[in-house]
Amino acid sequence: MRRGIAATALVAALALAATACGGDDKGDGGTDAGGELSGTVTWWDTANDAEKASFQKIAEGFTAKHPKVTVKYVNVPYGDAQNKVKNAFSSGSDAPDVIRADVGWVADFASLGYLDEVPADMAKKVDSEFLPQAAASGKYEGKTYAVPQVIDTLGLFYNKKMLADAGVQPPKTLAELKTAAEAIKGKTGKAALYLRGDDSYWFLPLIYGEGGDLVDAKNKTVTVDNEAGVKAFKTARDLVASGAAVTNATDGYANMQTAFKTGEAAMMINGPWAVADTYAGDQFKDKANLGIAAVPAGSAKAGAPQGGHDLGVYAGSKNRAAAHAFVEYMTSQEVQVQSAKELSLLPTRTAAYEQPDVKSSEMVQFFKPAVDKAVERAWIPENGSLFEPLKVEYTKAITGASSPEDAAKAAGIEFRKILKGWK
């Protein structure tokens, strides 16, 4: 809170804020006993093509504060990152000092002993100054291993003009979506919704919508194959089979973006990370044409997963003091405000939402309440492991290669192999 007030007082003047942050760094000078930080900090970033230039610039800005530290920015495509990080960490050679980890990976990396604990004073700040649901993602067995950088959730992106042409409102439920789809198809001949079929993350809104979840961590129970789970698989198949949605089992993300950006599809489900790229599309030269709504509800409710990215320091890093300082810098308020302004990414610091630049971002203003309502996943080490087997079954179900019942059952079997001893 105290910091929040101070930051508000400094308004948006980045230079001023920067000096304030420099002061902060000196505050935890215990880590760099020799006085100044030096050496190289290698950061593996997983930002997408539209975001990476901005992040690289911000990251290299660290040198302005610590002239003796060189930041080496490496962009590792998100899709390969979990594996590459594991390879690098387990071999130790050329391993990065800092990684940007999907919130679902933190517990996994931490349980393998790869992450260095966040220094106590920073951990305290994480608890007091960050959104609680974001802070939770960086913890494993009660200790803080990563600092939240951005938070996100899925929303329904829609092309305002196409929906207006078809005379429909953004659908609030999947039932509405199906009726809207007919109007859109009738009026424009285009597909209503592009639903990714090659990534099981896109399955989560569907299963949450039916009131289900992948697992119930409290009771150590696999729930993907219960009634709600089966229903979710059915819904996925039904959306595609009924023609309300188109899907794709390979290159799904790129095809989805292309279809939405060129007006081949009127809607898609995506997260804030896609906003910058979407604005680059022909249909959104006028940025006002992009509308975002909550993901359509299933038969039970509307629900989208809470996602985001945390920054963690490699336990084997030779330059941990500088690495932790870098993480603190990258998650500082002014950096978050800058990312919100430039890339429409959501800050993880509570106070950042008070900043004018954040307040004026339409995307952030939409996504913030959505994030607050987002379904928090179980932060178990196996979290990231569930998606690969789920993807196989989700793709099978959505393309009609196996029945929803079989897909749910097979996913349950695979989950129980990973979560040994769970019901």
Added chain:
Amino acid sequence: MTSTRTRGSRSPLASVGLHATLVVASVIAVFPVLWILLTSLKPAQHAITTDFVKEPTLSNYTYLLESSHFLDWFLNSVLVAGVTTVLGVFIAATTGYAVSRFKFPGMKPLMWTLLITQMFPMAILIVPLYNLMGQLGLLNQPVGLIITYLTIAVPFCAWMMKGFFDTIPVEIDESGRVDGLNPFGTFWRLILPLAKPGLAVTGFYAFITAWGEVAYASAFMVGDENLTLAGGLQTFVTQYTSNWGAMSAASVLIAIPAAIFFVFAQRHLVAGMTAGATKG
């Protein structure tokens, strides 16, 4: 009846059929490569469109050479494949000669081992090698990849060179003996110079095998600048990115030298491959 016609002459109808089939086959063979070439000349944001080149540009190439690690990957590939080839041929040459010329206890098991190891799926070695390299700190290092590729190159080179040595008449060895050379001298002074084309072909195969290897390269190498081409190109098209402009430009730059070389060398290559294999 065709049997009454002299060999080589065809009815016009057969001739048309022949050319039609070959044209279709050639188009199928060439088209993907050609399309990639065209795509590489389109502005990156139009890469995925199906128009022919409207505004030709070299921007994909400049991007590739200036803003990506393509040159690093290229050099890594050259280094890894090159060293693998040289070592593979060097280590395997005398063995190829020995199994071609002598019969000795252990030869049969050795031949079997050489044959079986060539059938080795990478699946059997990848996990133990991965753990081993990890413990030796050789993951993500060219040396680790070279050692790994030798598991493929050495048995292959030995087997193939045996085939080449088989084609060299035994009389040469005899003349060496008459001149008082021991088997090593015979091999070194007489046989090896004659086998140079064979060594070259063997080396070429070892090279392209290492050059095009995907599985080990994907699993062992991480971090932008350590990748080989096979791994590096994958970073252009992943689950969340599809930079087909850069991908196509990279493909062209890799394919052109390989293709030119291949077209000229292919006769020797096939002769070598079948000699190496059939004479087994």
Added chain:
Amino acid sequence: MAADTSQSVVKAADDGVGNDSAVRGRSRWTDSGNTGNTGNTRNTGGLRRALATHWYAWAMVAPVVLVLGVIIGWPLVRGVYLSLTDANERNVARDIGARHIDATYEFIGLDNYTAVLGDPVFLQRLVWTVVWTVACVSITFVLGLTLANMLNRQFRGRAAYRMALILPWAVPGFVSVFAWRFLFNRDNGILNKVLDGGGIAAVPWLDDPTWAKFSVIAVNVWLGIPFMMVALLGGLQSIPGELYEAAEMDGASAWQRFRHITLPGLRAVSMTVILLSTIWTFNMFPVIFLLTRGGPGDSTEILVTQAFREAFITSPRDFAVSATWGVLILLLLMIFALVYRRSLRKQGEVW
């Protein structure tokens, strides 16, 4: 046991027997023809004599034996051992900076094998791998043979066709596979755009299990034809033309000539290329991995990609199960090699 003697050197040795002034190295060499025949029954003396006789051959193969032993033999043994443990990324030895974590995995016997073989997934992968291999090899062979026959005649443009048809071989495999993935893209790929122009609905090349299977086979055939074609062309050119002329004089039809001259003439080279391409296809990792990653779902996953998936894609990385798949694949290939060898033997081939 007479196999100890050098096949080709024996003749030379016999020639040299009478020459008493042979230098030392040479006389030892000369001996090889004789001692090998008799000396093997006595144990120690036999060993010493064998060493004296064969030391050069053994010295020559030593580098390869050493290398094979260290970088293949040892990992192989370790791989087999791993398949009998519960090793995964959580319990193998690793170094994190200065901290060393010791391995804690345990020997669990054949549990992994019963688990893998008891899972219907194994059979699914095996069946698809066999279908994939047989389909790829047979289609490639038939098309390669057809094209080779066409090119084995004199006509204008032959060299140009040959050049074009060989191109897929010249381009590194991973590049071509990416090219195909680009062409196959359902929404934006050129193939579907062309079909669309002809009024045909988009084909889900890589998005439907059946089509994806078709597509991966098509790409592998595309990649494999040039080798097959050029090898068979070499075989065709080595068949003496007189045979055809004689057959024509006897009034044999084109089909009869093909059946009774061409095919037998190609037997040796066919056996080789079929063996090679069977092994290559069975183990063909890049095409599947880069084109579909085994998908959609798991419909195009073959045995080797499955083994890779267990160790490097799923998490936690299950090294033991991956090693188990590896061992099973190796066993399958060895059975294949034995059967193949037996069939070669029956037909009088040497080894």
